[in-house]
Amino acid sequence: MVLKVTKILAFQTLSGIYSAREFVWWYNGHPDYSSLKPDLTSSDTAVILGQGNVALDVARILLRPTTELASTDIARHALSALEESSIRKVFLVGRRGPVQAALTAKELREVLGIKNMHIRIKETDLSVTPADEEEMKNSRIRKRIYELLSKAAAAAGTSESDPDQRELHFVFFRQPDRFLESNERKGHVSGVNLEKTILESAGSGKQLAVGTGEFEDLNCSLVLKAIGYKSVPINGLPFDHKKGVVPNVRGRVVSQPVEGLSQTERGLYVCGWLKRGPVGIIATNLYCAEETVGSISEDIEEGVFTSSKEGSKGLMQLLEKREVKKVDFSGWEKVDAKEKQMGSERNKPREKLVTWDDLLAAAAAN
Numbered sequence: 001m002v003l004k005v006t007k008i009l010a011f012q013t014l015s016g017i018y019s020a021r022e023f024v025w026w027y028n029g030h031p032d033y034s035s036l037k038p039d040l041t042s043s044d045t046a047v048i049l050g051q052g053n054v055a056l057d058v059a060r061i062l063l064r065p066t067t068e069l070a071s072t073d074i075a076r077h078a079l080s081a082l083e084e085s086s087i088r089k090v091f092l093v094g095r096r097g098p099v100q101a102a103l104t105a106k107e108l109r110e111v112l113g114i115k116n117m118h119i120r121i122k123e124t125d126l127s128v129t130p131a132d133e134e135e136m137k138n139s140r141i142r143k144r145i146y147e148l149l150s151k152a153a154a155a156a157g158t159s160e161s162d163p164d165q166r167e168l169h170f171v172f173f174r175q176p177d178r179f180l181e182s183n184e185r186k187g188h189v190s191g192v193n194l195e196k197t198i199l200e201s202a203g204s205g206k207q208l209a210v211g212t213g214e215f216e217d218l219n220c221s222l223v224l225k226a227i228g229y230k231s232v233p234i235n236g237l238p239f240d241h242k243k244g245v246v247p248n249v250r251g252r253v254v255s256q257p258v259e260g261l262s263q264t265e266r267g268l269y270v271c272g273w274l275k276r277g278p279v280g281i282i283a284t285n286l287y288c289a290e291e292t293v294g295s296i297s298e299d300i301e302e303g304v305f306t307s308s309k310e311g312s313k314g315l316m317q318l319l320e321k322r323e324v325k326k327v328d329f330s331g332w333e334k335v336d337a338k339e340k341q342m343g344s345e346r347n348k349p350r351e352k353l354v355t356w357d358d359l360l361a362a363a364a365a366n
């Protein structure tokens with residue numbers, strides 16, 4: 001099973017612009033990104049492009065009080081940087097409307113519940129068209145998200161403002177056109193130029209954003225791009241470029257159809273985003289993996305595997321032959337135990353090891 005996924009990257013020449021993936025890996029202590037040093041101190045404003053759950057995750061990290069983050073498993077370098085952060089306003093920019101925001105209710109409620117935070121949504125953005133009504137009629141989740149956003153907007157309208165308060169602005173019907181460069185700090189982003197959009201029917205109840213040719217700037221010193229993911233093909237593996245998935249039937253990889261019939265590649269399986277596209281919460285992945293494992297079990301029972309391959313023993317021999325540095329499950333358990341022990345000393349569920357050397361040393365410890 002191969003799960004190589006990459007973020008869609010637009011042009012990224014100015015500093016201060018990051019993909020959400022880089023930012024998430026930074027605050028989660030991924031060894032390749034622990035030295036990212038995102039700019040959190042040049043202004044009070046960050047712009048997040050996209051209105052999916054990853055955008056929400058990132059907004060939450062920027063806006064949640066660090067006293068609360070301190071007792072989570074956030075990486076220590078990220079907590080220190082966030083303690084110094086001057087970001088107080090976060091703009092979540094979506095090219096469609098509140099009915100189409102790609103959010104789920106639990107994740108939205110968590111963000112709306114952040115202490116001492118104002119929600120800002122333009123009242124005009126909350127008006128719905130008959131096509132929006134139809135979308136909500138066909139999707140309980142879309143209706144729920146719209147209701148939560150409307151309620152949050154109404155509550156914000158009546159609360160008193162506090163200059164120290166953090167603000168989360170939901171900006172709808174805007175698509176990014178280009179990044180703006182700072183005059184004072186050459187090479188650094190100073191904002192995003194946004195094009196206003198309207199929705200047009202794309203058939204079967206779907207509405208797509210269309211640019212109106214009207215533009216406006218949104219100033220900021222930090223941009224995070226959270227516009228979804230796309231899997232990339234692996235040499236020699238069938239790949240559906242349009243859908244960004246490895247074609248499969250219940251996890252069994254399918255090669256080119258012959259005379260309309262799907263031919264499965266014997267002994268080759270896929271699961272996760274590479275199997276069904278970059279959507280779904282953790283539970284979705286559990287069911288997805290279960291289905292693939294079910295297919296493998298059925299094939300074993302039905303004697304699909306006729307050759308006598310060596311299994312994990314053969315894999316280990318191959319890795320050794322190729323001199324691949326590997327950590328087995330007992331090594332992983334040692335890393336897990338070490339991180340939990342370090343965390344318990346700081347009242348956290350775990351303290352992440354954030355360099356490859358530290359991780360490999362922990363995995364090899366007696």
Ligand code: NAP
Nearest residue numbers: 050051052053054055095102226227228278279280281282
């Ligand atoms: P996503 O759900 O696909 O959302 C992507 C967002 O970016 C949408 O608002 C989309 O707008 C927008 N977008 C895409 N292309 C764009 C473009 N060219 N210009 C402007 N906007 C663009 O992606 P994601 O947030 O990365 O999440 C991926 C999956 O992981 C989702 O299924 C999500 O629910 C899941 N996830 C779950 C959790 C959790 O369970 N707690 C946490 C994080 C992520 P359109 O709708 O108009 O395309």
